[in-house]
Amino acid sequence: MKTRRDAYQAIADPTRRAIIQMIAGEPHNVNSIAERFAMSRQAISLHIRILTDCGLVTIKPQGRDRFCEAQLDPLQEVSLWVDQYRKHWENKLDTLETYIEKLKREKYGKQKKKHT
Amino acid sequence: MENKKRSTHDRELLISRKLDAPVEFVWELWTQPEHIAHWWGPHGFTNTITIMDVVPGGQWSLVMHGPDGTDYINESRFKEIILHKKIVYEHLSSPRFVATVNFEDQGEQTLITWHMLFESAEEFMQVVKTHRADEGQKQNLEKLSVYVAGLRKQTT
Numbered sequence: 001m002k003t004r005r006d007a008y009q010a011i012a013d014p015t016r017r018a019i020i021q022m023i024a025g026e027p028h029n030v031n032s033i034a035e036r037f038a039m040s041r042q043a044i045s046l047h048i049r050i051l052t053d054c055g056l057v058t059i060k061p062q063g064r065d066r067f068c069e070a071q072l073d074p075l076q077e078v079s080l081w082v083d084q085y086r087k088h089w090e091n092k093l094d095t096l097e098t099y100i101e102k103l104k105r106e107k108y109g110k111q112k113k114k115h116t
Numbered sequence: 117m118e119n120k121k122r123s124t125h126d127r128e129l130l131i132s133r134k135l136d137a138p139v140e141f142v143w144e145l146w147t148q149p150e151h152i153a154h155w156w157g158p159h160g161f162t163n164t165i166t167i168m169d170v171v172p173g174g175q176w177s178l179v180m181h182g183p184d185g186t187d188y189i190n191e192s193r194f195k196e197i198i199l200h201k202k203i204v205y206e207h208l209s210s211p212r213f214v215a216t217v218n219f220e221d222q223g224e225q226t227l228i229t230w231h232m233l234f235e236s237a238e239e240f241m242q243v244v245k246t247h248r249a250d251e252g253q254k255q256n257l258e259k260l261s262v263y264v265a266g267l268r269k270q271t272t
Contacts, residue, residue: 008241093133095155
């Protein structure tokens with residue numbers, strides 16, 4: 001299955017999130033990243049490649065080393081849209097609130113039947 | 117460093133609201149089809165509740181009718197029901213999630229908390245992405261917030 005490479009894809013995996021967290025403070029080389037995780041170097045390399053494809057990591061060669069640097073801007077878009085999605089649910093409660101007010105007005109305004 | 121116990125913070129949503137009504141009343145609005153049809157779904161939508169069997173294992177089927185005539189079928193199953201306290205349901209249609217709704221009795225008010233746990237971060241991100249892509253939906257939300265703000269002004 002071919003999936004599009006974007007920030008959503010990047011952070012959908014716990015290992016990739018941990019990698020971003022690790023290099024967000026300062027760039028690390030691929031080896032030192034791989035050492036931190038209980039999985040093969042190849043697996044880590046693949047995650048790093050996905051992160052690179054998604055625009056969250058850039059690789060800076062330094063001598064024989066390759067340093068991974070975090071690019072956090074694309075994540076802002078994600079958090080913006082998570083908020084938007086949250087609002088979608090908040091709106092349900094807004095509507096419920098409005099409905100409660102309406103029923104109360106009907107109930108106390110003119111002793112109406114309990115419910116229809 | 118890798119999480120052994122799967123953490124959930126990347127695939128959950130939690131919202132809460134203090135509602136100005138006693139818990140028995142809020143419970144009624146949540147669990148009776150004729151009431152829930154009035155407030156479920158975004159503004160501009162109407163709802164048809166075909167089945168709502170509020171017992172553990174009970175089926176809950178509702179169709180949201182979008183303003184453009186599109187029908188959205190929502191199939192859920194209730195997992196846990198504690199009268200006036202808690203409703204847990206599993207949304208079986210896509211996106212799959214388990215929602216836990218808690219009702220806290222605060223006398224004349226009720227604190228309702230709504231927790232949604234998606235099956236996977238992948239699925240959650242997919243929902244967020246789809247939601248992002250759906251401009252019509254976004255406009256609806258904007259319309260709704262304007263509408264609600266308007267109503268609030270009228271009532272205060």
